[in-house]
Amino acid sequence: MRPLRYPFAQAALRFAITAGLAVGVLALLAPIAHAQSAPMVWQMATEYPATSMPGEGLTTFAQEVAARTQGAIVPKPTFDASAGVKSAQMPAAIREGKLQAGDAFGGALGEVDPIFLLSSLPFVATSVDKAHRLADLARADYARAFEKQGQHLLYITPWPPTGLWSRKAVDTPDDLRTLSVRAYDETSAEVMRAAGAKAQNLAFADTMPDLKDGSVNAVLSSGDGGAGRKLWEYLPYFTAIGYAMPLSFTSMNTATWQALTAAQRDAVTSAAKATENKQWARLNTRVAENTARMRGNGVTIQDTPTPSVQQALRDAGLSAVGVWQSRVGERGAQLLKLYLGASQKTEKNAL
Template sequence: MHPLRHRLALATLTLATATGYTASALVALIAPFAPNAHAQPAPVVWQMATEYPATSMPGEGLTTFAQEVATRTQGTLAPQPTFDASAGVKSAQMPAAIRDGKLQAGDAFGGALGEVDPIFLLSSLPFVATSVDKAHRLADLARADYAQAFEKQGQHLLYITPWPPTGLWTHKPVGTLDDLRTLSVRAYDETSADVMRAAGAKAQNLSFADAMPRLKDGSVNAVLSSGDGGAGRKLWDYLPYFTAIGYAMPLSFTTVNAAAWQSLTPAQRDAVTAAARATEGKQWSRLNTRLTENTARMRANGVTIDDNPAPAVQQALQAAGLSAVGVWQTRVGERGAALLKTYFSAEAGLH
């Protein structure tokens, strides 16, 4: 590619992200001024979306991926990320939106995809994988199952994004079981909603986009989330207490429409695969400092963090969690039970 053409393509992606214009519209504006514009095709634009902020782990993943792809394809492919559900698509709707071509690609939180396939609830099972290393091993173990489930939805799995540990944001401290029973919790999947109910709280499965109005009107007074998602959404404006219950380290998934994937040249697919691999590597690496950064930001905004939950509260949650894991195994069938057996056996061998 002509060097100037390469610079123009990269500039188009940057300007599109900054201004909100589509990359294709900007290409149309600048094309007459590019050398040999009539001889060079416009970059292929992938509209990508997430319901999370640009500063969240999924948001940073989309930005990283777009930059990696633009560089590795020399501007011939231009992913255009959008954030905060501005594309009108929440995580639960993402597979259908991508499959049906409303979007070419996007990020979806795994916990919201349980109705698509219960395998996606694996990473958010309570108290199963509660450290970075454990979450990474479980993700690697289940990757082929995730990819196969997305293939059935007309999608190709690009990369996985891990979340920091899930905790409980509340409007007041949770020091007793009575405190827990006063909570109306936003849960992020049906499993976590069931766990919270079994432990004594009220709970409902809500997307972040749907949860924010409920926080404002007071019908929700607690949120199950990591410090990452919470920090990005400024949950401290409503919920100034965070209890580090170590519930799970769930995953988000970034996929692309299968037809869009197949329409790429072999060289482009190789470049996108390399970009996805590089993005996922950076996402896992970010976790090493992310928790510290989130904790500092939360404390700076007046959040009281309880790193030692009350034993009675933790025991109630863990007992409810154990039952929920059993329910999931029944629902997902033999493959899920086999995955967990392999995972737990490997974990036992490490100790």
């Protein structure tokens, strides 16, 4: 009987050794497999609420990237400046790696490069089609400006038309002179000052305390931004002055971008394009939604400003455009001229 047991014992021993080696190899490979499957997490931020256009853009982009990379990249958006970074500080925070990506309002980036003030020039692009055309025309210039800051432009977010929130109705130029206005960039502050108001360029996060103590009694903002901050609690009047349709920009750290594989860059680019398309599409219903929300919260909306108020603001805006042209240089001036020429041609063809 012993000769029969011996081969069996040898086979059993070989099996045990082989199985033991396999288990050992698997144990050694497990941490490697785990490391390979761990997602790449991107910290993203905006100073605006999650329900605002920039907030919804970050949420959409995060979802698109996660889906298109099958979870290999997971952006984590934060809102309301909870990351401690406002729009003006966003380029530095991304460049220094404190954030991998983020959204910044173009008007706050004027000191970085005056090209970012193009979209918020007074009474230049006052419809969705015009704002979209201007954004497409200047996209390469925006991208180059971000490259100089060590960043890669991902997508653009449009805002609904800028209006004037106020504590009292604004029916005459004299009413403009009673306002202490929060403006969203230096150009709009200059325009409001030229119209007779007191004005200062403030981030939204810095505006709320001034509204509460009464030192600010008007805010230049869209219905979108105002609704996100519940401005009706302080400012129950809104005049649709059609000042501008400014842009926000979402960019990411260039080193982070370059470290991606070609397939990952393609996925992120596709996610950014899909996000931007959705952002523009949202504008089709956004104004109506904001108007309904505002009226539901007791806001008195003046859909068309009085001719005297509109003229006073347009007159005040003329010099601001000239100041911007002197700051931005030849290329920016050419962009504006090209856009205005194309717009006039389009309007003539529509007649």
